[in-house]
Amino acid sequence: MSDESGCANPGRSGRATERTTGAPAAPEPGGPWSRRLVDRLPGLAVAVAVAAVATVVGGWFPLIGGPVAGIVIGVALAAVRRPAERLKPGITTASKFVLQLSVVLLGCQLSLTQVVRVGGSSLPVMLGSLVACLAAAYFVGRRLGIGRDLRTLIGVGTSICGASAIAAVTPVIGAASAEVAYAVSTIFLFNIAAVLVFPVLGHLLDMSQQAFGLFAGTAVNDTSSVVAAAATYGDEAGQYAVVVKLTRTLLIIPICLWLAALTKRRALAAGAGGEGADGPGAGGPGAGPRLNVLKLVPWFLVGFLLTALVNTLGLIPDRAHPGLTTLCVFMITVALAAIGLTTDLRGLRRAGPRPLLLGACLWVVVSVTSLALQYLTSSL
Numbered sequence: 001m002s003d004e005s006g007c008a009n010p011g012r013s014g015r016a017t018e019r020t021t022g023a024p025a026a027p028e029p030g031g032p033w034s035r036r037l038v039d040r041l042p043g044l045a046v047a048v049a050v051a052a053v054a055t056v057v058g059g060w061f062p063l064i065g066g067p068v069a070g071i072v073i074g075v076a077l078a079a080v081r082r083p084a085e086r087l088k089p090g091i092t093t094a095s096k097f098v099l100q101l102s103v104v105l106l107g108c109q110l111s112l113t114q115v116v117r118v119g120g121s122s123l124p125v126m127l128g129s130l131v132a133c134l135a136a137a138y139f140v141g142r143r144l145g146i147g148r149d150l151r152t153l154i155g156v157g158t159s160i161c162g163a164s165a166i167a168a169v170t171p172v173i174g175a176a177s178a179e180v181a182y183a184v185s186t187i188f189l190f191n192i193a194a195v196l197v198f199p200v201l202g203h204l205l206d207m208s209q210q211a212f213g214l215f216a217g218t219a220v221n222d223t224s225s226v227v228a229a230a231a232t233y234g235d236e237a238g239q240y241a242v243v244v245k246l247t248r249t250l251l252i253i254p255i256c257l258w259l260a261a262l263t264k265r266r267a268l269a270a271g272a273g274g275e276g277a278d279g280p281g282a283g284g285p286g287a288g289p290r291l292n293v294l295k296l297v298p299w300f301l302v303g304f305l306l307t308a309l310v311n312t313l314g315l316i317p318d319r320a321h322p323g324l325t326t327l328c329v330f331m332i333t334v335a336l337a338a339i340g341l342t343t344d345l346r347g348l349r350r351a352g353p354r355p356l357l358l359g360a361c362l363w364v365v366v367s368v369t370s371l372a373l374q375y376l377t378s379s380l
Contacts, residue, residue, distance in 0.1 A: 036089075043090020043338075046083070047098075050074055050337035055330060065222065067163045068188045070333040071181055074340020083341050094338035096171055100300035102331035103168045103252075107307030108316060108324040110246050122244050125218050125373045130251055132369040133159035133362050140361050144354045149175040152259065153183035154355060158362040161249050162187045162221030167332055168252045168300075170339075172259050177342045184336065186359035191225035193363070199232045209236035211374060217244025219370040253305065 051070050058066030083091055137155025146154075153175055156165045166183050169175070175183075198220065202212040216230040216237065230241035310316055316324070 040090035040093045043083070043087040043092070044094055045090070046087055047091055047094035047334050047338040047341065050077065050341070051330060051334040054333050054337060058333075062228065064188070066329055066333040067336045068184060070337035071184050071340040074337040075181055075343045078341050078343050091338045091341050094334050095177065095342065098331050098338070099167050099335035100171055102328055102335060103164075103300045104303035104307055105324060105328035105331065106164060106249060107304040108311050108321065108328065110249065110308040110311060112308055112312040114243055114247070122214055122218065122247065124377055125214060125370055126244070126248050126251065128373045129218050129366050129369045130159045133366045136362055136365045137358070141358050144358055146354055146358055147179070149173055150179040150182060150355055151358060153179055154186055154359050154362060156255055157183050157187040157221060158190070158359065158366055160251050160255065161245065162191065162225070163332060163336065164222070164249065165252055165255075167335060168256055169259060171300075172256050173263050177339045180339050181343045182355050186356055187221050189356070190359055190363040191221050194220045195225050195229045195232070198229045202233050209234045210240050213237040213240030214244055214374060215370055217241040218248060219367045220245075
């Protein structure tokens with residue numbers, strides 16, 4: 001509305017006053033950062049409290065673990081009563097920023113020298129199972145009519161490292177909380193199946209300790225389940241499986257960069273379609289959407305690489321590793337608890353059994369591919 005209408009325009013009059021008097025507007029009491037922090041504390045406190053309970057439950061039932069318990073408890077609480085409006089800012093911070101910080105801390109578990117040493121022998125199996133799983137997620141997921149984000153989460157969770165991979169990919173693609181909850185639950189179910197079935201299968205195939213460690217490290221998802229399955233087979237298998245699993249975690253980086261590029265391109269293409277051929281998203285007449293490569297790299301993946309490098313250089317003392325690992329798992333638990341608290345249960349019901357069927361298909365694909373590639377490379 002124009003100024004001639006007689007109605008005040010607060011934004012313009014405020015700027016005019018500042019130009020006239022030469023004095024900046026008085027800051028609001030407490031400042032914006034302190035107010036944002038205060039607004040977020042209640043929701044963060046709730047997410048941390050749920051994570052603390054989930055950590056205790058995960059200690060009682062190691063096969064479940066804290067992160068899965070966190071999202072289950074969060075979903076259960078949301079089913080009873082949705083979080084109050086004043087809690088939402090903090091819960092959102094927990095589900096996004098805390099989630100990203102947890103990915104940075106994952107790097108503290110990695111030694112790049114170990115990756116190079118073990119990666120040479122295990123890389124064909126890791127890459128082959130990754131490609132097979134992601135291809136199956138795309139084609140089988142589309143065939144089942146599963147949405148793009150959900151099949152992506154189940155695909156990367158199955159092919160890379162379960163809840164950690166889902167945690168890394170979620171902020172990249174902007175997945176909904178219901179999709180994250182369903183993906184984590186699906187991955188968890190088949191982790192339990194792997195712990196029960198894989199050691200028996202290994203003995204039936206008369207696999208060596210190293211062969212079974214490679215199998216468990218490439219075909220089981222969450223670290224706790226890898227340890228449980230491989231340690232049941234033998235100590236040597238357990239140690240080898242953990243190194244393979246942590247090496248496999250590095251595959252998060254190229255996958256996230258690839259997904260970031262796809263997501264950005266889709267967003268730019270959608271903007272170009274909305275603006276017309278000469279709109280901001282089009283980059284000029286006849287030009288396709290332009291990508292800024294630097295903006296494709298999420299800050300938390302840079303942090304992940306830096307912490308891995310710092311750990312490789314020996315700047316993180318050995319005695320600090322258990323504490324950092326515990327902190328990392330707890331932060332993932334906080335984030336998944338927050339996601340559970342905001343989960344749309346009706347969305348989960350609408351999804352039906354098809355995502356579970358996709359998870360079963362991908363579990364079989366990864367397992368068979370891992371065994372087949374080991375056989376072809378004479379690792380079995």
